[in-house]
Each structure stands twice: as structure tokens, then as C-alpha cells.
Amino acid sequence: MQDFFTLSRWVPGLVALLDYRRDWLTADMRAGVSVAAVALPVAIAYAELAGVSAVVGLYSCILPMIAYALFGTSRQLIVGPDAATCAVIAAVVTPLAAGDATRHWQLVMTMTAMTGLWCLAASYFRLGVLADFLSRPILLGLLNGVAITIMVGQLSRIVGFTFDESQLIERLVATPDYLALVHWPTLGISMLTLVIMLLCRRYRPLWPSSLLALAVVAGLLWYVGPERLSIAVVGSLSEGLPEFQLPEFPPGLMRDLVLPALNLAMVSFVSMMLTARSFAARNGYDIDADREFRALGVANLASAISQGFAISGADSRTAVNDANGGKSQMVSIVAAGAIALVTFFLTEPLQYIPTAALGVVLVMASWSLINLRGQWHLRKSDMPAFWLAWITFISVLFMGVIPGITLAVLLGLFQFLRNVMRPTDQLMGMNEEGVVHTLGRNEEVKAIAGVLIYRFNSPLTYFNAAYFKRRVLALIGEEKAQPNCLIIDAVSCFTHQDISVMSVVGELHKELKRRGIHMVMAGRRSQMTHWLQQAGIRVGEEGVLVYPDLYEALRMTRCYHTPVVTTEVADVVRGEA
Known part of the structure; x- marks a missing residue:
């Protein structure tokens, strides 16, 4: 009995799988394949956003999904690459890497490992209460700002030019000067991707629209030849397991990653808990915040070991799991197996995916994060929350993702201190x-x-x-x-x-x-x-x-x-x- 209690405390997902019901298998298999179909194109797109090879996005799905299935307490939650986490990683790592692709990848892995260690430390000190630290209005403003930043950043990839400016406002101001640089074949591929995704969502909402759109445009470029149209594509990807690499950059760079990794751990955990709690409530069970912190930490360490990048709870893939009747953590294992199959044996077709189409996938994923209407409606119910949300939103747009997240954390702290120091x-x-x-x-x-x-x-x-x-x-x-x-x-x-x-x-x-x-x-x-x-x-x-x-x-x-x-x-x- 004591051994069982210890097992359930440390690996609750494994205990749930040991008590698995056979009548759940059909629903879990269907949900797992559906999740994989949605996760594949999104993972590749988020890898581009993080500034690493497309295959790294696939690495970031396999082991983390299995790790969460064993250590997590949510039956529906799916972990994986996330728009906010990838935007944070890119904002931190890109200036430190100074254009060196190998160093960039190593810094990404190091920051991911640090994020996992911060999560494990928080779990050890039972800091699951931090799930309520960033209030919903602050997180709403943060995600809206991150989503718009991503969408503007992908604009150049969609139309075929490259921004020289690094900040959002400067890019918006300079956009008219870039209109003459539009590459029309690239824009045409982007529009085709968008139309396929919109039609699929309109008439076949249960189909994986992004996967279908990428398959169509990749097939088209394979037939025509991307070099004939001068359209940028993902390119050849390595198959099989990645070779383990020890970091080769100066250790002093790690000091520059400590606080950003803490911010990333905080935002990832709060975002994950919002998703996990909503689906747990819908399905009639509770989750343990401290063990969720541990599960997120283990999943991020698993991603770093497999040379991937930081992950979080994925609300869209969790919704796909729930809509397809997923019953248990087996869904994550099935999805991880399907993604592993593609990663190890079927990467050749992926090389024809145009980067412009990935930009469209990212824009559509970011569009689903935007809730400016909800942010505006806060003025009717809670005026202080309204201002907190908009200050965070404007800070992300004008100051950048990292300063915006830091400000969001500070605002959460100040809000808590104000409520404690000057309560009702x-x-x-x-x-x-x-x-x-x-x-x-x-x-x-x-x-x-x-x-x-x-x-x-x-x-x-x-x-x-x-x-x-x-x-x-x-x-x-x-x-x-x-x-x-x-x-x-x-x-x-x-x-x-x-x-x-x-x-x-x-x-x-x-x-x-x-x-x-x-x-x-x-x-x-x-x-x-x-x-x-x-x-x-x-x-x-x-x-x-x-x-x-x-x-x-x-x-x-x-x-x-x-x-x-x-x-x-x-x-x-x-x-x-």
C-alpha cells in the first residue's frame, strides 16, 4: 500500500494507465491520431518561430508528451510547442546567438532545461499556488500582445521579404516601404494555404485543416519544383534520433538565461493550468497544481534531452483531444507514437513545405489566441482588471515580449500586495x-x-x-x-x-x-x-x-x-x- 501511495504521488499518470479500461482504447486511439494530425504542422511552424530546424519542433513533441502522460494529473491536457513560449525563446536567444545557428540551438536547449529546473524547484517548494499569481486579465493582455507580435512578425514570411527591424512598432511603421518587395509566387502560396484552411474549417471542422493545407501546397511545390518559383521551403530534415550535443558556448551566457527561464516557467505554468483546470472541470475531476508543476518540469527536461525547445499546455490540441472523446493519458502516448513515426521514417515529404505556409499556420494559431473583445468588456465588470490587462497588452507591443512578460509578473505581484496591504x-x-x-x-x-x-x-x-x-x-x-x-x-x-x-x-x-x-x-x-x-x-x-x-x-x-x-x-x- 505504501509503495502504491508513493507511486501515485510521483507518477500519477502511470498509476492511471495501470488501471486503464479496455473500452477506452478506441476513443483514445482516435483522439491520439487526431491530436498528432494537428500537432505535426503546428510543431514545425513553431520551430520556425523559435529559430531552429523544423525537425526540432517534432523532437519537442515526442518525449515531452510521454513524460506528461506519466507525471501529469490531467487526463485531457496535451503538452507541446506553444506560441507564447516560442516567442519568448526567440526574443531571448536570437540576440545572444549573434547569427550562429549551432549556438542558437544550444542556447534554446539550455534555456529549456533551465525552465524545467525552475518548474521542479517550484514543485518541491509546493508553489502550485502560483497558478493563480498571474490573474486572468494580465494573462489575457499578455497573450493578446504576444499573438499580435507573432502575426506581424510572420507578415514578411507570408509575402516573401525580410524585416530589418526587430521590434513590432518599427516593423509596422516600415511596412509601406517593403510593399515593393512582395514576392508574388510566395504570396500566392500563402493565399492558397489560407483558403484551404478556411474552407476546411468551414465545411469540415473536424478535419486537421493545417495538415491538409500543408500537404496540398507541399505536393504542389514537389510537382512544380520550389526552385522554379524561388519559393523558400523547409528543406531536407534529418531522420532518426538526434545526436546529443554538449553546449559549446561560454558559460557566462547561461547567466543571461536564468531570469528569462524563470519568466518562461511562470507564464507556461499559468497558461497550462488555465487549460488543464477548464478541461478537468468539464470532465468532472480535479488536478493537483504542485504535481502539474513537476510534470511540466519533467516534460521540459525531456524536451531539452531530446534537443527540443520549451513546451507548455496546448489549448487547441487539448480541445481536439476532448472533442474526439479522449479518456486518459493514453492519448498523449498514441500521439507521441504517431509523431515519432513521421520523425524517424517520413521526413522526406516535409522538405517541400513552404515557409510561407508555415507563416500562415502561425498567424491562424495566433489569431485563435486573440480576445480583444473580452479584454475590452472587462471595463464593465472590473475596472482595475481592465487597466491591468491593457497595460500588459500595450507593454508587450511597445517594449517587446520579454519586458512585457516581466512587467506582467510584476503587475501580478503588485496586484497581490495591494490586495493584502489595502484589503477591503x-x-x-x-x-x-x-x-x-x-x-x-x-x-x-x-x-x-x-x-x-x-x-x-x-x-x-x-x-x-x-x-x-x-x-x-x-x-x-x-x-x-x-x-x-x-x-x-x-x-x-x-x-x-x-x-x-x-x-x-x-x-x-x-x-x-x-x-x-x-x-x-x-x-x-x-x-x-x-x-x-x-x-x-x-x-x-x-x-x-x-x-x-x-x-x-x-x-x-x-x-x-x-x-x-x-x-x-x-x-x-x-x-x-
Whole structure:
């Protein structure tokens, strides 16, 4: 039993496969082949985006898919190359490689390995809570900015010229000057690819539109000859397993990859968890964020070992899996097997795929990431979230992908600190049935004469304790008649012992006592008594009164000498109800 528990903790996917049901096999085989059909062209296109050979995109699918199938907790999630991760890799590695293709590839592998190590470290320290660190509005702005950056970057490949500028805004400004350089045969191949994909999605939505489009244009170029039309193609690809390469660049370059790899790990994990959680909820099960962090780390290390690049959860391929009725992690293994078959034995036909067609595939994939309408609609529901999303979006467009992601992470941190340092708070009252509720939301809830019940909606710590004290004194000062008693809901804010907090509580108690106001703590009776005594604050008649909950505090505190709102409430407070 202990061995089984250990196995399920470290390789939950393997445990699920050991308990595999035979009646799932047909659906999983169908879903696996469908996923492979979608993943093949996308992986080749993303390899071009990352600046490495097309076959590297295939390497980045096989072992990572198998690794996630063994270590992941999601039954539907498919991992693989992702637009955002490839855009980040290209933005970091390209200037460091300085045009050296071998160094570029080695830097890509090194950054991928670092990303995996960051994920494993986060899993070890149980940092799966970081899945909620980048809020949805920030991630929405980030993905919209990355998608538009990719689309503009692929414009030159689609029409047959090369941008000299490296940043988005400069490219947009210079675009009119490049129109005379349009290569019409390349543009024609791009338009043919686009038309086939759109027709396929319109009339045969279950077919792999990108694979079909690439097959048609590759067949056309094979028949005509790409050299006759001067159209750039993928070119010959090596078959079989890649030869392992040790990095040959100066170790100092690795220092330049540490922080970008951390950013990449963060963004990849948050994006993956959004996809994994949505499909887990749809299929009625839960996933473990800490083990998902480990699975992502192992998958990235597997990609680095197989000389691939960083991967993440792929929402489009996960949707294909779910739409085809995939039941388990077996889908990933079947898809990996199908991609391996092509990689090791069928790479020759891939050499005729035009790079312009890959640009169209990337544009279509990026188009599916764009949700500017959802970003704009945030203004109706959450104005701070609206501004966070648009600041992130504009930063990615104007500053670039890496600075934009760094800013997104900082915005997430600042948003968290703001919520903790300046949280919401409420005054509480009672309704006629004697139930404590927040004041102001319901006219039936009334304040209790002479009593102020206060709730601070954040854990108290050293950087918000002074604000807590100011809020309490400010609310007391706003009362028309000074209360006889202040009851603080200790459950919501006293979550851990903090000497700075206890010091502020002592100061607050002295100030309230000077004004003739009793200070009462409601909730966490044993802990609060122990913490107060350790801080040298008297507990009891001459000090802070501590009770198990709000209702006990209202019944037992001796400071109620004024009538309450109604007879029913008075009965409850006196314990006569």
C-alpha cells in the first residue's frame, strides 16, 4: 500500500494507465491520431518561430508528451510547442546567438532545461499556488500582445521579404516601404494555404485543416519544383534520433538565461493550468497544481534531452483531444507514437513545405489566441482588471515580449500586495433573526447600539498592521456616538503569529482603553490568548477579552448596557433567545 501511495504521488499518470479500461482504447486511439494530425504542422511552424530546424519542433513533441502522460494529473491536457513560449525563446536567444545557428540551438536547449529546473524547484517548494499569481486579465493582455507580435512578425514570411527591424512598432511603421518587395509566387502560396484552411474549417471542422493545407501546397511545390518559383521551403530534415550535443558556448551566457527561464516557467505554468483546470472541470475531476508543476518540469527536461525547445499546455490540441472523446493519458502516448513515426521514417515529404505556409499556420494559431473583445468588456465588470490587462497588452507591443512578460509578473505581484496591504473591510450588524451580516448591503441588517463589529479581509502581517489600526480608529471616529465595545473578527485576519502585528494590537488596545472602549477578539480563542500573552498584552477583565466566535462575544461581553435595535436582537445578545 505504501509503495502504491508513493507511486501515485510521483507518477500519477502511470498509476492511471495501470488501471486503464479496455473500452477506452478506441476513443483514445482516435483522439491520439487526431491530436498528432494537428500537432505535426503546428510543431514545425513553431520551430520556425523559435529559430531552429523544423525537425526540432517534432523532437519537442515526442518525449515531452510521454513524460506528461506519466507525471501529469490531467487526463485531457496535451503538452507541446506553444506560441507564447516560442516567442519568448526567440526574443531571448536570437540576440545572444549573434547569427550562429549551432549556438542558437544550444542556447534554446539550455534555456529549456533551465525552465524545467525552475518548474521542479517550484514543485518541491509546493508553489502550485502560483497558478493563480498571474490573474486572468494580465494573462489575457499578455497573450493578446504576444499573438499580435507573432502575426506581424510572420507578415514578411507570408509575402516573401525580410524585416530589418526587430521590434513590432518599427516593423509596422516600415511596412509601406517593403510593399515593393512582395514576392508574388510566395504570396500566392500563402493565399492558397489560407483558403484551404478556411474552407476546411468551414465545411469540415473536424478535419486537421493545417495538415491538409500543408500537404496540398507541399505536393504542389514537389510537382512544380520550389526552385522554379524561388519559393523558400523547409528543406531536407534529418531522420532518426538526434545526436546529443554538449553546449559549446561560454558559460557566462547561461547567466543571461536564468531570469528569462524563470519568466518562461511562470507564464507556461499559468497558461497550462488555465487549460488543464477548464478541461478537468468539464470532465468532472480535479488536478493537483504542485504535481502539474513537476510534470511540466519533467516534460521540459525531456524536451531539452531530446534537443527540443520549451513546451507548455496546448489549448487547441487539448480541445481536439476532448472533442474526439479522449479518456486518459493514453492519448498523449498514441500521439507521441504517431509523431515519432513521421520523425524517424517520413521526413522526406516535409522538405517541400513552404515557409510561407508555415507563416500562415502561425498567424491562424495566433489569431485563435486573440480576445480583444473580452479584454475590452472587462471595463464593465472590473475596472482595475481592465487597466491591468491593457497595460500588459500595450507593454508587450511597445517594449517587446520579454519586458512585457516581466512587467506582467510584476503587475501580478503588485496586484497581490495591494490586495493584502489595502484589503477591503466591513462593519457588521444583525438582522431580526439574530444573524450577523455585513452592514449596508441589506436594510434588514442593523448596527448594534454601543457595539462596533469589525472584519478585516486579509491576513494581518507587518506591512498592513498599521493600516489595520488606522482603519479601526477612523471607523470609530466616524460613529455618531462613541461605541462602548469594539469586537474584531479574529478568524479573517489573525492567521499566524507576527510580533509586529501583536505590537500594533497592543498599541490599539491602549488607545481604545484610553477612550473607554473595550477591545474584544472573536474567534481563534486558544491561539489569540497565547499570542496576546506572549506579546505581553493582558487578557481578561482589565485587558483584551477573547471569545470563541462573534455570537459568544455578543452574549458574554459585559460592555452592553445600551439597547439594541430590536427586542429579538436584544434577546439574542443577552442569551435569552
